[in-house]
Amino acid sequence: MRYKIIDVYPQQNVKRYIAKCLKQQSPQFIVIESARTLCKELDIIDVNHQSAQATWATGEKIALNIVESSDSLDKIYELDT
Numbered sequence: 001m002r003y004k005i006i007d008v009y010p011q012q013n014v015k016r017y018i019a020k021c022l023k024q025q026s027p028q029f030i031v032i033e034s035a036r037t038l039c040k041e042l043d044i045i046d047v048n049h050q051s052a053q054a055t056w057a058t059g060e061k062i063a064l065n066i067v068e069s070s071d072s073l074d075k076i077y078e079l080d081t
Contacts, residue, residue, distance in 0.1 A: 001025055002057065005043045016067065018076060019045065027069035029076050034064040 003019035010016070017038050021028050030047065032054075038045070044057040047066070054062045070076050 001049065002044055002046050003030060005038045005040050005045070008038070008040050018073075019047075020073075026071055028071045029069065029073050030066055031068040031076055032064045032066055034062060036062055036064075038062075 002022045004022055005017050006020050007018040008015055009018075011033075014033055015037070017032050017034065017040075019030050019032060021030075022044070045054045045062060045064075046057060047054045049066075049069075052066060054064050056062060068076060
């Protein structure tokens with residue numbers, strides 16, 4: 001499933017990224033942590049939820065941790081406040 005990074009915020013000295021699915025699939029939004037720097041509104045990642053692995057749209061692997069997923073952006077922001 002392809003996701004676009006739509007927001008970046010720090011959480012306890014770690015950057016977290018909110019990404020939105022590019023198709024009408026569930027989950028629509030995910031929160032990820034990654035050691036790699038991702039760019040808001042530019043980076044598109046391909047996430048395999050079953051294997052919990054991701055790559056950039058170009059195919060380069062990205063080490064990441066999916067922290068949360070939801071179909072509602074409001075729920076994601078509520079979890080992090």
